[in-house]
Amino acid sequence: MGITKTEIFTDEQNKLAVQLKAIAHPARIAILQLIIEAKACICGDLSSELGLAQPTVSQHLKELKNAGLIQGTIEGVSVCYCIEPEAWQNLNDELNKLFSSYKDFNNCC
Amino acid sequence: MGITKTEIFTDEQNKLAVQLKAIAHPARIAILQLIIEAKACICGDLSSELGLAQPTVSQHLKELKNAGLIQGTIEGVSVCYCIEPEAWQNLNDELNKLFSSYKDFNNCC
DNA sequence: TTAATTAATCGTAATATTGCAATATAATTA
DNA sequence: TAATTATATTGCAATATTACGATTAATTAA
Secondary structure, three states, X not given: OOOOOHHHOXXXXXXXXXXXXXXXXXXXXHHHHHXXXXXXXXXXXXXXXXXXXXXXXXHHHHHHHHOOOEEEEEEOOEEEEEXXXXXXXXXXXXXXXXXXXXXXXXXXX | OOOOOHHHOOHHHHHHHHHHHHHXXXXXHHHHXXXXXXXXXXXXXXXXXXXXXXXXXXXXXXXXXXXXXXXXEEEOOEEEEEEOHHHHHHHHHHHHHXXXXXXXXXXXX
Protein backbone atom coordinates (compact mmCIF):
# COMPACT_ATOMS: atom_id res chain seq x y z
CA MET A 1 0.00 0.00 0.00
CA GLY A 2 2.86 2.44 0.55
CA ILE A 3 1.27 3.67 3.76
CA THR A 4 2.75 2.93 7.16
CA LYS A 5 0.39 1.47 9.77
CA THR A 6 1.28 4.05 12.40
CA GLU A 7 -1.70 3.13 14.58
CA ILE A 8 -0.11 -0.12 15.70
CA PHE A 9 3.04 1.55 17.03
CA THR A 10 3.71 3.80 19.97
CA ASP A 11 3.87 7.58 19.62
CA GLU A 12 7.51 7.41 20.57
CA GLN A 13 8.29 4.90 17.84
CA ASN A 14 6.36 6.90 15.26
CA LYS A 15 7.97 10.20 16.22
CA LEU A 16 11.45 8.74 16.15
CA ALA A 17 10.74 7.19 12.75
CA VAL A 18 9.53 10.51 11.36
CA GLN A 19 12.60 12.39 12.58
CA LEU A 20 14.97 9.69 11.39
CA LYS A 21 13.31 9.69 7.99
CA ALA A 22 13.89 13.42 7.84
CA ILE A 23 17.63 12.99 8.24
CA ALA A 24 17.86 9.75 6.25
CA HIS A 25 18.87 11.42 3.01
CA PRO A 26 22.39 12.43 2.01
CA ALA A 27 21.29 15.90 0.89
CA ARG A 28 19.61 16.56 4.21
CA ILE A 29 22.59 15.19 6.12
CA ALA A 30 24.77 17.54 4.08
CA ILE A 31 22.48 20.47 4.85
CA LEU A 32 22.60 19.76 8.58
CA GLN A 33 26.38 19.42 8.46
CA LEU A 34 26.67 22.75 6.64
CA ILE A 35 24.56 24.49 9.26
CA ILE A 36 26.47 22.87 12.10
CA GLU A 37 29.89 23.57 10.61
CA ALA A 38 28.96 27.18 10.00
CA LYS A 39 28.34 27.48 13.75
CA ALA A 40 25.55 29.88 12.86
CA CYS A 41 22.46 30.10 10.79
CA ILE A 42 22.98 29.69 7.08
CA CYS A 43 21.43 32.11 4.62
CA GLY A 44 20.75 31.03 1.08
CA ASP A 45 22.74 29.64 -1.83
CA LEU A 46 22.80 26.02 -0.75
CA SER A 47 21.87 24.81 -4.22
CA SER A 48 25.29 25.49 -5.72
CA GLU A 49 26.97 24.19 -2.59
CA LEU A 50 24.99 20.96 -2.71
CA GLY A 51 24.79 20.42 -6.45
CA LEU A 52 21.02 20.23 -6.47
CA ALA A 53 18.53 22.56 -8.10
CA GLN A 54 17.00 25.32 -6.02
CA PRO A 55 13.50 23.79 -5.81
CA THR A 56 15.02 20.50 -4.71
CA VAL A 57 16.98 22.14 -1.92
CA SER A 58 13.93 24.11 -0.90
CA GLN A 59 11.98 20.88 -0.63
CA HIS A 60 14.65 19.24 1.51
CA LEU A 61 14.71 22.27 3.80
CA LYS A 62 10.95 22.05 4.07
CA GLU A 63 11.15 18.44 5.15
CA LEU A 64 13.70 19.20 7.83
CA LYS A 65 11.48 22.05 8.96
CA ASN A 66 8.37 19.85 8.97
CA ALA A 67 10.20 17.37 11.18
CA GLY A 68 10.97 20.31 13.48
CA LEU A 69 14.72 19.85 13.19
CA ILE A 70 15.49 23.26 11.71
CA GLN A 71 13.86 26.65 11.77
CA GLY A 72 13.83 29.33 9.11
CA THR A 73 13.87 33.07 9.71
CA ILE A 74 13.23 35.66 7.04
CA GLU A 75 16.26 37.93 6.86
CA GLY A 76 15.60 40.60 4.28
CA VAL A 77 15.50 38.99 0.86
CA SER A 78 16.90 35.69 2.00
CA VAL A 79 15.93 33.08 4.56
CA CYS A 80 18.24 31.87 7.30
CA TYR A 81 18.12 28.35 8.61
CA CYS A 82 19.20 27.13 12.04
CA ILE A 83 19.14 23.95 14.00
CA GLU A 84 16.10 23.84 16.28
CA PRO A 85 17.98 23.12 19.52
CA GLU A 86 15.19 21.43 21.46
CA ALA A 87 14.17 18.99 18.76
CA TRP A 88 17.80 18.30 17.98
CA GLN A 89 18.51 17.50 21.61
CA ASN A 90 15.36 15.41 21.84
CA LEU A 91 16.35 13.32 18.84
CA ASN A 92 19.83 12.92 20.28
CA ASP A 93 18.31 11.70 23.55
CA GLU A 94 15.99 9.23 21.84
CA LEU A 95 18.83 7.80 19.80
CA ASN A 96 21.04 7.55 22.86
CA LYS A 97 18.27 5.68 24.60
CA LEU A 98 18.01 3.23 21.72
CA PHE A 99 21.72 2.71 21.31
CA SER A 100 22.65 2.60 24.96
CA SER A 101 20.01 -0.04 25.64
CA TYR A 102 22.08 -2.47 23.62
CA LYS A 103 24.92 -4.25 25.35
CA ASP A 104 26.85 -6.72 23.27
CA PHE A 105 25.61 -10.10 24.52
CA ASN A 106 27.25 -13.33 23.52
CA ASN A 107 24.54 -15.70 24.64
CA CYS A 108 23.53 -15.35 21.03
CA CYS A 109 23.31 -17.32 17.82
CA MET B 1 12.68 11.06 -10.48
CA GLY B 2 12.45 9.33 -7.12
CA ILE B 3 16.12 8.47 -7.30
CA THR B 4 18.69 10.01 -4.99
CA LYS B 5 21.74 11.60 -6.64
CA THR B 6 24.21 9.68 -4.49
CA GLU B 7 27.15 10.57 -6.73
CA ILE B 8 27.23 14.15 -5.49
CA PHE B 9 27.59 13.18 -1.83
CA THR B 10 30.39 11.59 0.16
CA ASP B 11 30.47 7.88 0.89
CA GLU B 12 30.07 8.68 4.55
CA GLN B 13 26.95 10.74 3.92
CA ASN B 14 25.46 8.06 1.68
CA LYS B 15 26.22 5.23 4.09
CA LEU B 16 24.78 7.10 7.02
CA ALA B 17 21.67 7.91 4.99
CA VAL B 18 21.20 4.24 4.03
CA GLN B 19 21.51 3.03 7.62
CA LEU B 20 19.24 5.76 8.92
CA LYS B 21 16.67 4.94 6.29
CA ALA B 22 16.80 1.32 7.47
CA ILE B 23 15.83 2.31 10.99
CA ALA B 24 13.49 5.13 9.96
CA HIS B 25 10.33 3.04 10.17
CA PRO B 26 8.32 2.33 13.31
CA ALA B 27 8.11 -1.41 12.56
CA ARG B 28 11.86 -1.65 12.18
CA ILE B 29 12.43 0.41 15.32
CA ALA B 30 10.07 -1.98 17.12
CA ILE B 31 11.98 -4.99 15.78
CA LEU B 32 15.30 -3.57 16.95
CA GLN B 33 13.83 -2.79 20.36
CA LEU B 34 12.47 -6.33 20.66
CA ILE B 35 15.86 -7.82 19.86
CA ILE B 36 17.63 -5.47 22.25
CA GLU B 37 15.15 -5.99 25.08
CA ALA B 38 15.37 -9.76 24.68
CA LYS B 39 19.09 -9.43 25.39
CA ALA B 40 19.58 -12.29 22.96
CA CYS B 41 18.75 -13.26 19.45
CA ILE B 42 15.09 -13.49 18.65
CA CYS B 43 13.67 -16.51 16.88
CA GLY B 44 10.45 -16.23 14.95
CA ASP B 45 6.89 -15.12 15.58
CA LEU B 46 7.39 -11.39 15.30
CA SER B 47 4.34 -10.99 13.09
CA SER B 48 1.85 -11.51 15.93
CA GLU B 49 4.01 -9.43 18.25
CA LEU B 50 4.14 -6.56 15.77
CA GLY B 51 0.67 -6.75 14.29
CA LEU B 52 1.91 -7.03 10.74
CA ALA B 53 1.58 -9.93 8.32
CA GLN B 54 4.40 -12.43 8.10
CA PRO B 55 5.62 -11.35 4.64
CA THR B 56 5.68 -7.74 5.79
CA VAL B 57 7.81 -8.56 8.82
CA SER B 58 10.08 -10.69 6.66
CA GLN B 59 10.59 -7.74 4.36
CA HIS B 60 11.44 -5.39 7.22
CA LEU B 61 13.92 -7.93 8.57
CA LYS B 62 15.46 -8.14 5.12
CA GLU B 63 15.93 -4.40 4.98
CA LEU B 64 17.62 -4.32 8.35
CA LYS B 65 19.82 -7.18 7.18
CA ASN B 66 20.63 -5.42 3.90
CA ALA B 67 21.71 -2.36 5.85
CA GLY B 68 23.97 -4.67 7.84
CA LEU B 69 22.33 -3.82 11.14
CA ILE B 70 21.14 -7.31 12.02
CA GLN B 71 22.23 -10.81 11.15
CA GLY B 72 20.14 -13.94 10.76
CA THR B 73 21.20 -17.45 11.68
CA ILE B 74 19.29 -20.56 10.70
CA GLU B 75 18.41 -22.43 13.87
CA GLY B 76 16.62 -25.61 12.88
CA VAL B 77 13.30 -24.70 11.37
CA SER B 78 13.38 -21.11 12.47
CA VAL B 79 15.74 -18.19 11.91
CA CYS B 80 17.27 -16.19 14.72
CA TYR B 81 18.03 -12.53 14.39
CA CYS B 82 20.66 -10.56 16.28
CA ILE B 83 22.09 -7.10 16.27
CA GLU B 84 25.24 -6.97 14.15
CA PRO B 85 27.50 -5.42 16.81
CA GLU B 86 30.08 -3.79 14.54
CA ALA B 87 27.59 -2.05 12.27
CA TRP B 88 25.52 -1.04 15.26
CA GLN B 89 28.53 0.50 16.95
CA ASN B 90 29.57 2.16 13.73
CA LEU B 91 26.17 3.78 13.28
CA ASN B 92 26.24 4.87 16.90
CA ASP B 93 29.64 6.49 16.32
CA GLU B 94 28.56 8.27 13.16
CA LEU B 95 25.48 9.64 14.88
CA ASN B 96 27.51 10.75 17.87
CA LYS B 97 29.87 12.53 15.51
CA LEU B 98 26.95 14.34 13.90
CA PHE B 99 25.21 15.27 17.11
CA SER B 100 28.27 16.16 19.15
CA SER B 101 29.49 18.52 16.42
CA TYR B 102 26.58 20.78 17.25
CA LYS B 103 26.93 23.18 20.11
CA ASP B 104 24.02 25.47 20.75
CA PHE B 105 25.16 28.84 19.39
CA ASN B 106 23.23 32.01 20.01
CA ASN B 107 24.90 34.19 17.40
CA CYS B 108 21.97 33.06 15.34
CA CYS B 109 18.87 34.36 13.65
C1' DT C 1 5.99 51.86 -9.16
C1' DT C 2 9.26 48.93 -11.52
C1' DA C 3 13.09 45.94 -11.68
C1' DA C 4 15.90 42.68 -9.44
C1' DT C 5 16.73 39.07 -6.23
C1' DT C 6 15.50 35.15 -3.57
C1' DA C 7 12.87 31.43 -1.91
C1' DA C 8 8.53 28.74 -2.14
C1' DT C 9 5.06 26.33 -4.70
C1' DC C 10 3.05 23.76 -8.62
C1' DG C 11 3.06 20.21 -11.77
C1' DT C 12 4.99 16.21 -13.45
C1' DA C 13 7.94 12.09 -14.47
C1' DA C 14 10.59 8.42 -12.61
C1' DT C 15 11.39 5.54 -8.99
C1' DA C 16 10.88 3.68 -4.12
C1' DT C 17 8.25 2.06 -0.18
C1' DT C 18 4.64 -0.29 2.35
C1' DG C 19 1.69 -4.05 3.01
C1' DC C 20 -0.25 -8.42 2.08
C1' DA C 21 -2.25 -12.69 -0.41
C1' DA C 22 -0.49 -16.37 -2.74
C1' DT C 23 3.13 -19.19 -3.40
C1' DA C 24 7.69 -21.16 -2.97
C1' DT C 25 11.57 -22.81 -0.35
C1' DA C 26 13.92 -25.04 3.53
C1' DA C 27 14.29 -27.90 7.52
C1' DT C 28 12.39 -31.13 10.73
C1' DT C 29 9.48 -34.96 12.05
C1' DA C 30 6.54 -38.97 11.46
C1' DT D 1 8.85 -40.14 1.44
C1' DA D 2 5.09 -37.25 3.07
C1' DA D 3 3.41 -34.04 6.25
C1' DT D 4 4.42 -30.17 9.11
C1' DT D 5 6.39 -25.90 10.39
C1' DA D 6 8.79 -21.61 9.56
C1' DT D 7 10.56 -18.21 6.65
C1' DA D 8 11.38 -16.11 2.06
C1' DT D 9 9.91 -14.64 -2.45
C1' DT D 10 6.70 -13.03 -5.96
C1' DG D 11 3.39 -10.05 -7.68
C1' DC D 12 0.57 -6.37 -7.15
C1' DA D 13 -1.99 -2.09 -5.61
C1' DA D 14 -1.71 2.12 -3.13
C1' DT D 15 1.01 5.68 -1.73
C1' DA D 16 5.47 8.26 -0.96
C1' DT D 17 9.83 10.19 -2.42
C1' DT D 18 13.12 12.51 -5.37
C1' DA D 19 14.24 15.84 -8.64
C1' DC D 20 13.57 19.75 -11.49
C1' DG D 21 11.45 23.20 -14.98
C1' DA D 22 8.17 26.70 -14.80
C1' DT D 23 5.96 29.77 -12.19
C1' DT D 24 4.61 32.40 -8.27
C1' DA D 25 5.19 35.09 -4.09
C1' DA D 26 7.93 38.24 -1.17
C1' DT D 27 11.29 41.59 -0.20
C1' DT D 28 14.58 45.16 -1.36
C1' DA D 29 16.62 48.65 -4.46
C1' DA D 30 16.30 51.97 -8.04
